[in-house]
Amino acid sequence: MTEPELPDTGFHRLRITRVVAETPDACSLELAVPDDLVEKFHHRPGQFLTLRIPSERTGSVGRCYSLCSAPHEAGPLKVAVKRVRDGYGSNWLCDNAAEGMVLEVLPPAGVFTPKSLDTDLLLLAGGSGITPIMSILKSVLATGTGSITLLYANRDEHSVIFADELAKLAKEHPDRLTVVHWLESVQGLPSVPQLAALTAPWAGRETFICGPGEFMDAASDALSTLGVDRKQVHIERFISLSRNPFEVEDTVDAATDGTPEADSPTRLDVELDGERHSFAWPRNRKLLDFLLEQGLDAPYSCREGACSACACYVTAGEVKMLHNEVLEPVDLDEGIVLACQSVPVTDDVSVSYE
Ligand code: FES
Numbered sequence: 001m002t003e004p005e006l007p008d009t010g011f012h013r014l015r016i017t018r019v020v021a022e023t024p025d026a027c028s029l030e031l032a033v034p035d036d037l038v039e040k041f042h043h044r045p046g047q048f049l050t051l052r053i054p055s056e057r058t059g060s061v062g063r064c065y066s067l068c069s070a071p072h073e074a075g076p077l078k079v080a081v082k083r084v085r086d087g088y089g090s091n092w093l094c095d096n097a098a099e100g101m102v103l104e105v106l107p108p109a110g111v112f113t114p115k116s117l118d119t120d121l122l123l124l125a126g127g128s129g130i131t132p133i134m135s136i137l138k139s140v141l142a143t144g145t146g147s148i149t150l151l152y153a154n155r156d157e158h159s160v161i162f163a164d165e166l167a168k169l170a171k172e173h174p175d176r177l178t179v180v181h182w183l184e185s186v187q188g189l190p191s192v193p194q195l196a197a198l199t200a201p202w203a204g205r206e207t208f209i210c211g212p213g214e215f216m217d218a219a220s221d222a223l224s225t226l227g228v229d230r231k232q233v234h235i236e237r238f239i240s241l242s243r244n245p246f247e248v249e250d251t252v253d254a255a256t257d258g259t260p261e262a263d264s265p266t267r268l269d270v271e272l273d274g275e276r277h278s279f280a281w282p283r284n285r286k287l288l289d290f291l292l293e294q295g296l297d298a299p300y301s302c303r304e305g306a307c308s309a310c311a312c313y314v315t316a317g318e319v320k321m322l323h324n325e326v327l328e329p330v331d332l333d334e335g336i337v338l339a340c341q342s343v344p345v346t347d348d349v350s351v352s353y354e
Helices: 088-096 127-145 164-170 190-201 212-227 287-293 329-333
Strands: 011-023 028-034 048-055 058-065 077-082 104-111 121-126 148-154 177-183 206-210 233-236 266-272 275-281 313-315 319-321 336-338 342-344 348-352
Touching: 011 077, 011 148, 028 088, 028 104, 048 077, 048 088, 058 077, 058 088, 058 313, 077 088, 077 127, 077 342, 121 127, 121 212, 127 148, 127 164, 127 206, 127 212, 148 190, 164 177, 190 212, 212 233, 233 329, 266 287, 275 287, 287 342, 319 336, 329 336
Parallel strands: 121 148, 121 206, 148 177, 206 233, 266 348
Antiparallel strands: 011 028, 011 104, 028 077, 048 058, 048 104, 266 275, 313 336, 313 348, 319 342
């Protein structure tokens, strides 16, 4: 296959070392990371990779897949892919991915990750939503001291990804890991009251939810009925990128939605990759677009406020996000913003990617 010459937009070429059929409609891909990229591809539990999938129609499309490997595990990075009906990326990977194939990949990103591995967690997964949950779960058990309760919902017993691995972990950590399976074939779709009853004993723990939209909405509503503070709950929404993150696009002026275009730009301090930079930031430019124009290697994936790959901390001053589909109240509380959607509000702003 002849692939188009791609500009340097932050992707790296990783070779698939193994494809594992996890269930009839899901596979996992193991990707080897060359020595010189180990630091760049170091990840936190719960983060995702953006893969470039070849497309005859558009050249390529970008798709985000959560890592199920845990940072402490030696060896390749691993993502799990479940076929989505009419989903181009997942079906292409399940049909074509093979050992030896080289994929173009953006470094790990995302904020669906626990701050501490020493606190007790409640994890709620539906279907392939187990992928980032698995990374968090393995990390806590291997390198932290927290206890885990996992509620894992699936269509039927044949669609339970990582069933054997979970059974093994539960056996190895009987005091720290409780796994509760829910099978739609046996019990029907879990309702809000049923999820509330199941999770009540662990309500109040920091909670991570990932799965199909309906499952996440029901789980989130269940926790609300139990009085759980929304700031305790992290939700990872699957997204399909509508633009190709590997294309270099002309940056577009931000629609500032009423933000006045002041004569004087904002003074901007940026901490990225261990270095500090200072700029005069025009008030009508989105932060990510501006940093890329300045030649900084700022991370990003979707550039549309839907993935959190561009997340950074505002450590001083204030910005305004024009669009946000992914950050939760718990993230905003920590000062996290999406650089691809942020325009300045105050005269001085400091941001950090550390
Ligand atoms: S790059 Fe995806 S949210 Fe900013």
